[in-house]
Amino acid sequence: MLSFWYKNFSHIPRHHGDFHRAKLIYHLLLFVCILAGVVTALNLFLFDAKEIAFIDAIGLTLSLCIYWYFRKTGNVKVAGWAVTILFITIIWAFLTVWSGNNYGIVWATLIPPVAFFLLGRSMGTLVSIVFFSYATYIVYGHVQAGLTYQLSLGGVLNVIEVLIAHIMLFRFYERTRADAMLQLQQNREQLEIIANTDKLTGLNNRQRFDQQLHKYVVDAERKQQPFALLLVDIDHFKRVNDQFGHLFGDSVLQSLATYLQQNLRSEDFLARWGGEEFAVLMPNTSSRQAYQLAERLRELIADTPICEHEVTFSGGIAVWRPGYDAETLLGHADKALYKAKDNGRNRIEMYT
Ligand SMILES: Nc1nc2c(ncn2[C@@H]2O[C@H](COP(=O)(O)OP(=O)(O)OP(=O)(O)O)[C@@H](O)[C@H]2O)c(=O)[nH]1
Numbered sequence: 001m002l003s004f005w006y007k008n009f010s011h012i013p014r015h016h017g018d019f020h021r022a023k024l025i026y027h028l029l030l031f032v033c034i035l036a037g038v039v040t041a042l043n044l045f046l047f048d049a050k051e052i053a054f055i056d057a058i059g060l061t062l063s064l065c066i067y068w069y070f071r072k073t074g075n076v077k078v079a080g081w082a083v084t085i086l087f088i089t090i091i092w093a094f095l096t097v098w099s100g101n102n103y104g105i106v107w108a109t110l111i112p113p114v115a116f117f118l119l120g121r122s123m124g125t126l127v128s129i130v131f132f133s134y135a136t137y138i139v140y141g142h143v144q145a146g147l148t149y150q151l152s153l154g155g156v157l158n159v160i161e162v163l164i165a166h167i168m169l170f171r172f173y174e175r176t177r178a179d180a181m182l183q184l185q186q187n188r189e190q191l192e193i194i195a196n197t198d199k200l201t202g203l204n205n206r207q208r209f210d211q212q213l214h215k216y217v218v219d220a221e222r223k224q225q226p227f228a229l230l231l232v233d234i235d236h237f238k239r240v241n242d243q244f245g246h247l248f249g250d251s252v253l254q255s256l257a258t259y260l261q262q263n264l265r266s267e268d269f270l271a272r273w274g275g276e277e278f279a280v281l282m283p284n285t286s287s288r289q290a291y292q293l294a295e296r297l298r299e300l301i302a303d304t305p306i307c308e309h310e311v312t313f314s315g316g317i318a319v320w321r322p323g324y325d326a327e328t329l330l331g332h333a334d335k336a337l338y339k340a341k342d343n344g345r346n347r348i349e350m351y352t
Contacts, residue, residue, distance in 0.1 A: 005030055007071070015188065017181040018076040021118055025079050028114070029067045032086060036060035055093075062086060080118035087114055088131055095138050103151045105159045108135050112166040116174045124174060128167045136160060198272040200250055201257035209271035209279055213326045216281055220320050228290035228319045230280040231333045232260070232297075235312045235345040237276040248307065255306045256313075263297055279333075287319045287350055294348045302346060314340035315348040 006026055012019045036059040043053035063086060070079040088111060094104030111131050116124030139156055151159075196208035204212070216227050234240075234256065241249040253276065260278060261270055269281040282290050294315045302312045316337025318329050332351035340349040 021076050025083050028083050029063050032063045084115050084118050112170045116170040121174045132163050201272050203257050204271035212269050217326050226320045228282040228285040229329050229333045230294050231316045231337045232278040232313050234276040251307050290317050312346035314345045318351040
């Protein structure tokens with residue numbers, strides 16, 4: 001039963017600021033539905049109070065409507081407001097309908113935590129202050145009307161003071177929570193960038209490339225739209241290192257990465273595959289187009305001095321066909337690359 005109630009809850013990731021808001025919305029709606037269901041039944045069958053049972057049934061129906069809306073849309077903002085208003089209405093009913101039973105004011109202390117948590121700092125403050133002023137006004141009305149108090153007037157005033165303290169404290173609490181969430185989010189984004197970026201060239205790294213390749217394969221399978229993979233390997237790079245040192249080799253890798261990035265189409269995905277090898281994913285590209293693009297790149301690099309030296313590369317191309325997985329495609333591109341090396345380097349080969 002409970003797993004059914006919380007079904008479709010997983011649409012918000014756990015680290016997201018709205019995760020626990022959504023959870024509270026589900027919890028509160030479950031609580032209100034059970035409460036409203038029980039009091040409806042009691043008033044109808046035990047106390048024979050049909051009019052009150054009718055009001056309870058309206059509360060139950062509203063809660064279920066909010067629940068279905070939230071389950072369908074996942075809109076935390078609208079559902080948060082709806083639940084807060086519903087919650088306030090119930091406490092307001094406690095305070096007004098049973099005038100004289102003024103212990104209902106104790107429940108009003110729950111308004112600030114719920115409003116701050118569901119609506120944030122500004123709206124939480126506004127809603128709490130409006131409700132608090134209204135509650136004070138009701139109590140004042142009770143005093144004027146000379147109603148008998150079950151809770152002493154001193155007790156009521158104490159609760160109202162606690163409400164004011166709650167509003168101030170929850171403002172700090174919500175601020176702390178929002179700041180911590182923001183910091184966490186920024187740290188996560190930074191970590192994600194570090195985890196997916198090659199330190200030397202600033203390009204996407206192998207891990208990111210693998211993820212992207214799998215995504216391309218899934219998309220291609222779904223849309224039946226081919227894409228091409230080009231593997232680029234610098235020729236005789238060991239000689240560059242041996243002759244000029246590794247630091248110079250690093251500069252060559254950085255410059256080449258920049259050239260490649262600048263001369264690819266915006267939709268192409270470039271990554272450093274490892275060592276002196278780069279990989280390019282070309283979406284929605286036929287073998288002919290991929291070959292032309294790779295040839296243009298090869299000629300450009302061969303004709304442009306990189307760090308004042310002539311640098312050439314060899315390239316292997318494979319094009320996705322239905323049924324290919326990532327490993328198959330990589331294997332094909334690698335074979336084509338070996339062929340380019342075997343056939344004399346500074347050339348592009350297609351896997352056939
Ligand atoms: N400077 C530098 N060198 C690297 C880096 N990663 C790999 N290498 C070097 O790249 C060279 C690769 O050498 P090989 O695999 O023999 O290939 P190659 O000399 O390019 O020869 P072919 O690929 O057959 O044309 C090695 O000397 C590695 O040390 C790096 O991050 N920086």
